[in-house]
Amino acid sequence: MSLTDIPPRPLESDERSNSDDAITSGSLAGAPMLGIFAGAVVIGALSWLPFGGVNWARWVIVTLLAYVIGTLIISRVVESPRQATDRFATAVMSSAFLLVMLPLVSVVWTVVERGANRFDWTFYSETMRGVIGEGGGGYHAIVGTLIVTSLTALFAIPFGLFTAIYLVEYANGSRFSKAVTALVDVMTGIPSIVAGLFAYALFVLIDGPGHRSGLAGAVALTLLMTPVVVRTSEEMLRLVPNELREASFALGVPRWRTITKVVLPTAIAGILTGIVLAVARVIGETAPLLVTVGITANLNKNPLSGRMATLPVFSYNSYKFPTLPPEASIDRAWTAALTLVLIVMVLFVTARILSSILKPKGLR
């Protein structure tokens, strides 16, 4: 910032003598760059003409390629080599960003388009009980997903939050707390299918081989959700200024009251946001539920015993093992996927809203 205080010194003589400089050569800033991009778009559009219909992916990819190469060549001719490299880098970075948008848009578009086929009331009110062929729905799977996810949240939120409180408020850098931090890292890296196998192995020891239940699924998901909750809560608790704690201690407030009345309320926005995002992460988990909860055509509201349908497994199963006619099953799979994506989006938006509503005033 202090750089701006120094008055700019005119350097004409030096600059004019330097041939490799933006001042002496032409400039592509502004309109010419837009022109290059427009040209690239046209080249991209020409690329799908020989094949007939519009091909969006080809259009975007060819456009970006033409833009990057065109920028490099034109800038090299009009401006200096250094400018050309710089413009080339800029073009590559922004093209990479647009390239990443391609799968995202394609995924969302495909899910909406195919999911719309069965996006009707029947899907949300009926189960697959006795359904062969068309009709039927994912009501049982939605209920199953809600039950399993709620149980997971019930286990993982206190588990994760108290661990974070221990790490931030009590640990004081002890060796035990360092071990816990390291193990939370290990937990973050557990593959979801391994979490499922663990829950299965655990319940097999209790209940015997072939065990399937919503509870086992919730245990598996808890293993995946807890480290996320610990991480985000820990981060948020560390952001609470120490002065607030000290002020509270100075008034003679015991530590646990300080935590519940001062520290947690200050950090609540970030913690809740983290929890909602953690729920969004586990609600789409398929693999652990596949091995612990299984799949069924019936509505099962009891998480303690028996197979239970869940949205991700229902979607996978309907696609992988379609009944006749296969289109009906595949449509159901896509609508289940669409429902899942909608739930995740709602959770995302909720997290955003929560963090803006609950953000304590004066803190940023």
Added chain:
Amino acid sequence: MTILDNSPPGDTDASSIDEPVGKAGDKIFFGLSFGAAALILVTLAAVAIFLFLEGLPIFTSDTAELDGDGSFVSYVGPLVFGTIYISVIALVLATPVAIAVALYVSHYAPRKLAQSLGSFIDLLAAIPSVVYGLWGITVLAPVMARSVFPWLRENLGFIPLFGSDVPIAQSGRSTLTVGVVLAVMILPIITAISREVFIQTPRLHEEASIALGATRWEMIRQAVIPYGRSGVISGAMLGLGRALGETMAVAIILSPAKGYFWDVLTAQNSNSIAANIALQFPESSGLEVNRLIATGLVLFVITFGVNAIARRIANAGFSGADG
């Protein structure tokens, strides 16, 4: 900190002032949080022990009833190969793009937009893997089989990766398609971590570079990339860890075969451990289940190793940069 240090000694220990209320509550609260932290240790120990216990029978009991020659090593070998092969392809595809995107968000995009662009990328991470699987087999696989595979086979067929006697997969359900889908899935992780370290580049380094007349790209090469290198590497390793454990996309898209296959364009592909478990588990019983759990333990060990390396790189890099 300084306030606390200067205050009278009694103030630091708040519980001694109001013993009746504070002590009991404090004890309970400390117990709860200490218990939760201890439970983390117990849980992880339990994961290792239970997987080990349930996987053990494959080594101790008679394996004659199993398919193949019954040896666990010959069963898990191709799976380990497939797991690592697919993940490395995903990593190679994702890392350069992820770095470019991270640089775009941290140093090119308008300041006001950067935040929302970042969460846009995070949205990619939030899409459930089963959805990626369905998308991969329905949309991407046909495109790959139609336009990408024939081109690669014709022009780069001399590389063993793209050339063999086996014809290309008409369905597109091959290792390369899975690699692309996994690349899309791990890209947000690598991007998020790289972006974080790029943003932390000391402002003075950047200004010094600009003041010496560097263009933006030169500034990034001189100041941002050296600073963020270890962060990028650890982000890539974490992405690799995620790819190794990714199940559903592989299970849905890949058309697996038993054995080691280098060619990424054919319908014969080495399966990954996780996808193999997802495909086999629902129909397995008895010793087959134990064998799958043992492969799960192998996967756990592999991801553990990769993540441990990632942490080590990250910690080494950051402490050096801070000093």
